Amino acid sequence: MFFAFLCTDKPxxxxxxxxxRPPHxxxxxxxxxxxxxxxAGPFLDEDGKPCGSLVIVSAETIEAAREIxxxxxxxxAGLFEKxxxxxxxxxxxNPEA
Incomplete structure (x- = not known):
């Protein structure tokens, strides 16, 4: 099953x-x-600077996805507000479909 991580950076x-970024x-x-x-990739603000992330993974359960x-x-590092x-x-x- 696929899971999306919708990550919003702290202002x-x-x-x-x-x-x-390097360890990420x-x-x-x-x-x-x-x-x-x-x-995976960043969301961009009006100035084209990263302000969040979208990551899509395959995992067995939502709990496993949350662990990832x-x-x-x-x-x-405390980057994300949400x-x-x-x-x-x-x-x-979907290339796997």
Whole structure:
């Protein structure tokens, strides 16, 4: 089953995002190598600067997806104001369909 992480950065925390980006990318690369990561990327504000994240993973349960989300170095660094973990039904352009 797929799950989407809808992550909203805390205002004024772009520096935290940039400082934590290398371990975040390493974490995503590990999920990708394991076949867990399906897609990921930042949301952008009006100025084109990152202000949140969308991450879609494959997991057995929502609890497992929440554990994956909590392991994100961005989450551990306190970057996010809010994280929603929602079941996701990938209909269009799903390469696995």
């Amino acid at each position: 004024g925390h772009l520096n935290v995002r940039m400082e934590t 990318v390493e974490w995503l690369n590990g999920l990708n190598a394991a076949g867990t990561l399906k897609m 989300s909590a392991a994100d170095p961005y989450a551990k 994280v929603e973990v929602k079941p996701y039904n990938w209909i269009f352009n």
